[in-house]
Structures are given as C-alpha cells and as structure tokens.
Amino acid sequence: MVSREEKLTDITDWLAISALTEQPIRETIRSFSKRLSNCGIPVDRINCSTFQRHQIMGAMDTTWEIDVGVSDTEFVPKSVIINSDTNNTPAGSLARSASDFERYDLRNSETRGKFPVFEKLNARGFCDYFIIKQSYGRHWESRKTATNSEGVYGSFATKNSSGFSDDQIDEIKSLWPALSLFLKTATEQMLSAQLLEAYVGRIPARNILSGMIERGDGNRISCVLWYSDLRDSTRLSTSLPTDEYLELLNNYFDCTAGSVIENGGEVLKFIGDGVMAIFPLDERDEKMAFSSALSAARQSLVKADCLRSKTSASSAGDFVFGIGLHAGDVTLGNVGTAGRLDMTVIGASANQVTRIEALTKSLAISVLASPRFFQSSPEGLTSIGKFPVPDLGGMTEIYSLVEK
Known part of the structure; x- marks a missing residue:
C-alpha cells in the first residue's frame, strides 16, 4: 500500500x-x-x-x-x-x-x-x-x-x-x-x-520557437505584400520635439500597422518609419487575402483622417503616408552575423512593393497597386496609366483606389 x-x-x-x-x-x-x-x-x-x-x-x-x-x-x-x-x-x-x-x-x-x-x-x-x-x-x-x-x-x-x-x-x-x-x-x-x-511578429515568432534559429534558415511564403512609408519623416524628426515626434510615429503606426493586424494581416518589419506587412495566401482563401489588404489600406486612410480632425491643434495627426500593394513570393529568413541575427523578409517581390509605394509620393496618390494585385482583386481599383517602376521591368500599369 x-x-x-x-x-x-x-x-x-x-x-x-x-x-x-x-x-x-x-x-x-x-x-x-x-x-x-x-x-x-x-x-x-x-x-x-x-x-x-x-x-x-x-x-x-x-x-x-x-x-x-x-x-x-x-x-x-x-x-x-x-x-x-x-x-x-x-x-x-x-x-x-x-x-x-x-x-x-x-x-x-x-x-x-x-x-x-x-x-x-x-x-x-x-x-x-x-x-x-x-x-x-x-x-x-x-x-x-x-x-x-x-x-x-x-x-x-x-x-x-x-x-x-x-x-x-x-x-x-x-x-x-x-x-x-x-x-x-x-x-x-x-x-x-x-x-x-x-x-518580431506572429510568423517569425512561430518560426523561431519551432527551431528556425540558424543563420541562413528560411522559408518561402506566397503572399499579398503591403508596404507603407511616412512622408517627410526627416523634416518631422528635426522640427518636432522628441516626445511629439514619437507620439506622431505611434499614431501613424496605429493607423497603418494597426489596420493590417485588424484585417488579419501580419506585420513583419518596422523599417524605420516604413511598415512591411503580408497577408499569407496559404492560410486563407486567396480572394480574401487581397480583399483584406485592400480593406486595411482604406481603413488606414480613414483612421488618419479621423485622427487629424481630433488633433488639429497639435502635431499628433500631422502626417501623410503612402501605401503600396503587390503580391508574390518572399523568403522569411535569418540573416546577420553568428552572434546577432535578424529574421527579415527578402526577395524581388519585397523590393518591388517598396518601389510601387515610392510612386505614391511623386504621383500624390495615397494607395497604389501592381498589375499582379489588380489581376486577383480588380474590384475597387482603377488604372491610372503606365509608369517606370524599377525592378518591375519597364513601363508598368499602376492602379489606384476607386473613390467611394
């Protein structure tokens, strides 16, 4: 006993x-x-x-x-x-x-x-x-x-x-x-x-905890890519007191990265004042991924407009940003030195979405999408013509949001 x-x-x-x-x-x-x-x-x-x-x-x-x-x-x-x-x-x-x-x-x-x-x-x-x-x-x-x-x-x-x-x-x-x-x-x-x-984000965290911790480890992801960038960040950072600039940055990230997360996307990197995000195609219906990315873009603009109206007397909402939308394959992998690694997103598609976003500044249009994005999600987008886009090969047709 x-x-x-x-x-x-x-x-x-x-x-x-x-x-x-x-x-x-x-x-x-x-x-x-x-x-x-x-x-x-x-x-x-x-x-x-x-x-x-x-x-x-x-x-x-x-x-x-x-x-x-x-x-x-x-x-x-x-x-x-x-x-x-x-x-x-x-x-x-x-x-x-x-x-x-x-x-x-x-x-x-x-x-x-x-x-x-x-x-x-x-x-x-x-x-x-x-x-x-x-x-x-x-x-x-x-x-x-x-x-x-x-x-x-x-x-x-x-x-x-x-x-x-x-x-x-x-x-x-x-x-x-x-x-x-x-x-x-x-x-x-x-x-x-x-x-x-x-x-580091949900997908990188999952990869790290599952053992993807060696330099050079990585996996390929088919996804919708979403990239935003803050306009005039150099001027803002030098003209505003540090605490006001940090408040502005966090408000900007709430509008952009916050909208991505609320629509089921994954924020992979904060690159200075840029936001690199994806909507994986292997985790959802493809049409839903494109629709969610487009909804996140629209929501970002609405949030920013609401913030400006509430903070008109301060600099907290005094910012403008552009958003680029694209789709393709990227590699999420470990790069760096043996003692200091970073899990980052690399690949032609990642470079291309930043090029598309860069056009938003010269064209003074808040959201632009690539032909690949338009092919899978034409609703809500309209062509604005062809433009030279580095890394996309010559003159490329670009699409913007249809005003509602």
Whole structure:
C-alpha cells in the first residue's frame, strides 16, 4: 500500500516533470486537484495567479472548482491591475504582507466582510480558505498599491464543514514550491512566446520557437505584400520635439500597422518609419487575402483622417503616408552575423512593393497597386496609366483606389 508520504512525493515529482515537458496549466491544475483528493485533502477550489513583468500582461489567472471545472487560463492586462483596487483582494493583502501565508474562516461574518470575494464564496458553500505566495525576488511598483512582489499566488478553499486540518494545510504547503515552479515556468513560456510575437511578429515568432534559429534558415511564403512609408519623416524628426515626434510615429503606426493586424494581416518589419506587412495566401482563401489588404489600406486612410480632425491643434495627426500593394513570393529568413541575427523578409517581390509605394509620393496618390494585385482583386481599383517602376521591368500599369 502506498503511504501518504509517498503519494505527496509522487505529486512533487509529477509537477517537476510537468514543468519540464511544458504541460498546459489548465490540465495540470485539474490533475493536481484530483491528486490532492486521492490524498484525502478536501480541496474544492484552487486559484493560481502569477504576477510578472510584461509590457502588456500583468498577471495570469486560472481557477478550478469541483462543481465547475477549470477555467481557461486568463491573462490580465497590466493596465487592469494598475487601475483596479488590488488592495481589496486576498492576493493584494498578502502582497503587502511580510508573511507568505494567510488563512480565513469563511463561516465568520467579520472575516467575510474583509474582501468581496469571501461573501460570494461563502454563499456557494465554502467554509475555509487560505492563500500562499512564492515571491520571485524582483519588485514592481503599482500606482495604487504599495510595492508588490512578483511571484506566484495560490488560494485553496473547501466546503468541508470542519475546514482544513493543520496537517492538510502543511501537506499542501509542502507541495507549494513544486507547484509554484511549474506555474512560473509555464507562465513565462507563454509570456515569452507573446513577447517574442510582439517584437518580431506572429510568423517569425512561430518560426523561431519551432527551431528556425540558424543563420541562413528560411522559408518561402506566397503572399499579398503591403508596404507603407511616412512622408517627410526627416523634416518631422528635426522640427518636432522628441516626445511629439514619437507620439506622431505611434499614431501613424496605429493607423497603418494597426489596420493590417485588424484585417488579419501580419506585420513583419518596422523599417524605420516604413511598415512591411503580408497577408499569407496559404492560410486563407486567396480572394480574401487581397480583399483584406485592400480593406486595411482604406481603413488606414480613414483612421488618419479621423485622427487629424481630433488633433488639429497639435502635431499628433500631422502626417501623410503612402501605401503600396503587390503580391508574390518572399523568403522569411535569418540573416546577420553568428552572434546577432535578424529574421527579415527578402526577395524581388519585397523590393518591388517598396518601389510601387515610392510612386505614391511623386504621383500624390495615397494607395497604389501592381498589375499582379489588380489581376486577383480588380474590384475597387482603377488604372491610372503606365509608369517606370524599377525592378518591375519597364513601363508598368499602376492602379489606384476607386473613390467611394
């Protein structure tokens, strides 16, 4: 017969293996609850949260309840944490405490009044509750709370009328370091992937994480190409204060790159004030890819017009840009030195779309498209004549948006 101590050791070993094999948080929490039950520990609710540094995400949160199951792993934006009353939660209280453990008897009316969540839990039959933390050792500042430790927080609740015994709490405490390590590892893996995607884009991030990390590694993509460039950027950068110029740049990127993303495209590179984006043809209906790229171009212009009307008294919306549309094959690959690589887009089609965009300045037309783009998506475009386009071979017919 397996002893209680052996069962607890098995759980610790299983959590370590789960961390090493990158098991999903959701499934691991569900299995952890079953293993506690097999040890005779009456846990009816588990909530696990991790708080960490991230430019967007401030926390990860997962909850399991015996009558509900496991919630999806939820990422809580940093802005929500900063602007919410985190003081009025058990985790917020523990974060400010020198202790790493607090226990609450939910049968006591005075205790239930400490935090809003306690009344809700007691109404659903929960009697005993404790929360435990494992700090990472780093700290971050919140505008509305005291200094809070980054780390893992876990709360455990039971509907057992006798609550948890001291021995049962000690047993969960003995498992907590292993569970904390699993949660920290799993969360940072997920956040690393999101952070990588935020900096290099979804497709490059996917390629890097799948092992495409050697110099010269690359893959060919058939796609619609979308390139935009800011007009008079040199004049703007020298005439505006740095903070105003950065605000203008970010507004411009919101109009252009933001529209690409909202229409299902992929921003591959910010090249100074240029935006190189694609709408892959192997991931969607070809007609939809062209239509989405055209919609993104129109949306960019609408956004810019709205911004100018709202910021007429400042320089924040005082910018003009051009957009080139094309289609073809490009290679997304690693270039650079052995110690410093960049996953970038290369190929004739990538050069050609920048040449098409360059015409928007001399022709004073905001959006121009190539013959290849027009062949697959003629609706909404009209020919404006033939023009010399380097890399496209002689005089090339060019198309612009039909005014709506």
